[in-house]
Amino acid sequence: MSIEKVARLAGVSTATVSRVLNNHPGVRATTREKVLAVIAECHYQPNLLARQLRTSQSRMLMVLVSNITNPFCSRVVRGIEAEAEANGYHILLCNSESQTEREAAYLSLLSGKVVDGVITMDAISNLPSLRQLIGDYPWVQCAEGDPNDQGASVTVNNYEAVMATVATLIERGRQRIALINGDPRYLFSQQREAGYRKALDDANLAWSHIEYAHDVECQAGSEALERLLALPTPPDAIITVSDVLAVGVLHTARERGVAVPESLAVIGFDGLPWGAMMSPPLSTIEQPMHQLGVRSVQLLLARIRQPHAPLQHEQLRCRLVTRASG
């Protein structure tokens, strides 16, 4: 069933059918009715591939994440999906597992015209081979990126957020504040780490320790805490780079008999709703997850529509939510 058959059945030309299909003006009402009737009658569905080829736009956006299982990611993706949908775009989801070759395979869909643009949440800005694949195609980095770098981005004030949180902990009397960070290839990891260092520096605190979780599963948080507890002088406060890791920390602290928050303050990152349900309820640095996704789409669409407009960088704000854990 093609546009041509519809045209024949309706006794008009393919051009007219196309005009009806796309709500173009300049079709007599009676003609339109006739075409619409035929379309309904034979359940005609336009071939979108052909349309995409012809118009050279797919109205499809690619989203590259390293792991959709990370609840932070999935919430951002939900925001992306919602805003895309609202603008008539669809989402191609790519779970890269941080494997460069998979990312490369996916990014070739850009030059293949299968997608009109890409939102990445992965740490790819420092991978020249991938940047080259992206080339000049519309691209927005989400929750990752350096405002001073090329490439549009929607990020969060990682540096300040952690810096302020460390300062708050110090005010509250904590002396040995540790950071459980994630994969240091991400710029946001580096930014958070820098904020951490700066705050300790400002307060002239000598004690500092950074552990790296090899993963964003709570198990990794547990293991990081084990390593911290094995230190000659263990921390009396921990900032975790994800609420997921914080769950592991809370768990192991309980198991090891470390009282939270009395002997150990624990602060997560992200602001996932179940944080409030932990025991004790988890303090956290809340990110506007949905909004990160929404704004990323808005920037990307702007870029698709005006490829040569200046690059935009947007920084949203985090906010410390204090609960019982620290």
Place this chain on the structure above:
Amino acid sequence: MSIEKVARLAGVSTATVSRVLNNHPGVRATTREKVLAVIAECHYQPNLLARQLRTSQSRMLMVLVSNITNPFCSRVVRGIEAEAEANGYHILLCNSESQTEREAAYLSLLSGKVVDGVITMDAISNLPSLRQLIGDYPWVQCAEGDPNDQGASVTVNNYEAVMATVATLIERGRQRIALINGDPRYLFSQQREAGYRKALDDANLAWSHIEYAHDVECQAGSEALERLLALPTPPDAIITVSDVLAVGVLHTARERGVAVPESLAVIGFDGLPWGAMMSPPLSTIEQPMHQLGVRSVQLLLARIRQPHAPLQHEQLRCRLVTRASG
């Protein structure tokens, strides 16, 4: 940059370039080299849309979920993505928020040839309008569906799993076992409910109560527990249809001073890794989440390759993981 330019630059025909591109045999080695050289030199990237139109296959699979934020969903989707990728397919993610019109909009991509098939995790089997949109296109239901129904599906032994779990609770001396169920439009909700009823029936237990969570966020679990606690005789055991809901239950039990597991056993569903990190560690009915995704893709691809083979139904097994909560 099109195949034609490459052909011209290499001094061959477009057919030859196409053959090289697709690794077809019957191209002299020297010719192949020459073409490859030109392709590399001018960074030619084939237009995948054109190829898809021509071959009438997009190598793209649609995944329809109601909410990617549900950790069960995101883990299944990860399995889907992995297996699809391994077979050279990509994933189009659709977050329907259970809105029929959104689902309909997405499903039109099937007839639009943008995707070769669809995996649904939503409750759509009882929505005639959506089933009609799917028509005879390759379709597999994942984690949802009735083996006796038309439409291929990969499900889990919901009925038996809950039945066995209730029986186990009874053996352990529980008398008043409640079920916190989800959206009853899902077949799996109905199956679990049936298993629950059957087990109580078999044991001649009169007390029974089912609450419905309006949502799969832990808040909904909290609220459901509040309603159960308000009962004249509250339950001494609860099975929750999701670990996420169970977190809310554990939280509110703690808040209300209800001892778990002493006066209330709590058993979740799904087997999310952080369940073991709760306080107390959460017992749960574990589903093979990754495998659900993997098998769904395998069935779907089989269907795409042999549209007229008999429909397959596959049932994977759940397994009760007993921890401290009940």
Place this chain on the structure above:
DNA sequence: CTGTTAGCGCCTTCAA
């Protein structure tokens, strides 16, 4: 082994 040719299904100028 390679080239010519005919579409895939659609949109869109240009004429009528």
Place this chain on the structure above:
DNA sequence: TTGAAGGCGCTAACAG
């Protein structure tokens, strides 16, 4: 207000 015709970029017969 409508139709005819060309072409988006590619693949796959069919010839040679």
